[in-house]
Amino acid sequence: MSIVVNTPNGHIGRALALHLLDAGAPLTVISRDAERVADLAARGARVVVGSIEDEATLDAAFAGAEQLFWLTPPAYRPGFRPWVAALAGRVAARAAAHGIGRVVVLSSVGAHNRDTEGHLGPVGAMLDVEDAFRAAVPSVLALRPAFFMENLLREVDTLRATGSFFTVVPADVAFPMVATADIARRAADALLDPTWAGAVYRGVHGPRDVSYGELARLTAAATGQPVQAVQVTLDQARGAMAQAGLPDFMVQLLGDMYAGFEDGRMSPAEPRDAFSTTSTDVADFIQAQLAPALLGGRE
Numbered sequence: 273m274s275i276v277v278n279t280p281n282g283h284i285g286r287a288l289a290l291h292l293l294d295a296g297a298p299l300t301v302i303s304r305d306a307e308r309v310a311d312l313a314a315r316g317a318r319v320v321v322g323s324i325e326d327e328a329t330l331d332a333a334f335a336g337a338e339q340l341f342w343l344t345p346p347a348y349r350p351g352f353r354p355w356v357a358a359l360a361g362r363v364a365a366r367a368a369a370h371g372i373g374r375v376v377v378l379s380s381v382g383a384h385n386r387d388t389e390g391h392l393g394p395v396g397a398m399l400d401v402e403d404a405f406r407a408a409v410p411s412v413l414a415l416r417p418a419f420f421m422e423n424l425l426r427e428v429d430t431l432r433a434t435g436s437f438f439t440v441v442p443a444d445v446a447f448p449m450v451a452t453a454d455i456a457r458r459a460a461d462a463l464l465d466p467t468w469a470g471a472v473y474r475g476v477h478g479p480r481d482v483s484y485g486e487l488a489r490l491t492a493a494a495t496g497q498p499v500q501a502v503q504v505t506l507d508q509a510r511g512a513m514a515q516a517g518l519p520d521f522m523v524q525l526l527g528d529m530y531a532g533f534e535d536g537r538m539s540p541a542e543p544r545d546a547f548s549t550t551s552t553d554v555a556d557f558i559q560a561q562l563a564p565a566l567l568g569g570r571e
């Protein structure tokens with residue numbers, strides 16, 4: 273009775289697949305490209321090649337499966353939220369048809385605020401996904417991770433050009449961050465733990481919250497370069513995204529999410545407990561990943 277993992281090449285899906293193989297769990301992965309999961313196949317994973325939007329692919333993957341890990345790919349497009357909800361509904365129906373009894377869903381911090389103004393962009397879609405699985409499958413554990421530390425790596429060009437983190441959140445306001453490796457560990461823990469059942473919600477956070485002011489200080493210390501946190505308005509953030517060439521629907525989606533950071537709707541609703549508190553400190557992440565990326569390629 274296997275565990276199905278989609279997105280086996282993503283940050284979380286890849287590390288999760290490796291944890292499950294390490295634990296000796298029977299694993300099925302869905303991938304659009306067999307070559308990119310050849311190493312997982314060599315370690316015993318069953319590979320179903322195809323699109324998660326294709327019912328025959330889902331049926332092939334779900335045959336004989338007991339559990340599913342479902343991560344919504346960040347395949348942003350106009351009408352992203354209805355696309356996400358419809359996809360989750362179709363996947364949940366196929367999972368139920370195959371008798372899959374437990375699903376671990378990768379959701380997001382702030383998902384509970386779906387119905388507030390602007391729907392929090394991509395985050396608002398995550399509660400639709402949770403709901404779709406809960407309506408179809410007996411046991412659904414929604415992981416609601418904080419802001420990924422890996423997002424900092426997207427700031428490399430801006431940091432190099434300006435020495436600044438630009439943020440709609442005041443520089444001294446701390447918010448939760450988490451490393452994707454730790455989310456994968458928690459997803460594996462959940463899939464390998466037979467004791468939970470029903471509708472479960474769990475936060476996944478790093479060991480402490482952190483502000484952009486502290487991120488700037490840590491990055492400066494790790495690189496020996498001056499780095500500052502600069503607060504911008506939501507309109508300035510939207511303008512910068514448009515100027516950088518993001519299409520209108522992306523400016524809208526991300527702007528709606530940033531509005532939630534600005535007014536607190538991205539704050540966690542889930543209690544902090546031993547499960548939700550992970551070990552990677554953002555200072556270590558900056559030292560190990562952001563600073564080398566920033567300093568790499570310098571003469």
Ligand SMILES: NC(=O)c1ccc[n+]([C@@H]2O[C@H](COP(=O)([O-])OP(=O)(O)OC[C@H]3O[C@@H](n4cnc5c(N)ncnc54)[C@H](OP(=O)(O)O)[C@@H]3O)[C@@H](O)[C@H]2O)c1
Pocket residue numbers: 279280281282283284285303304305308323324343344345346347378379380381394395416417418419420423452
């Ligand atoms: N960033 C954050 O701070 C944050 C916080 C909370 C929750 N989240 C959620 O975390 C998820 C992202 O997790 P991640 O970073 O592990 O993902 P990721 O590394 O971006 O990987 C996603 C995978 O999705 C696959 N993919 C992309 N487009 C696809 C498409 N059109 N159809 C099928 N597959 C597609 C890709 O696989 P292939 O190319 O190999 O097929 C890719 O490896 C999102 O659902 C996001 O909402 C993010």
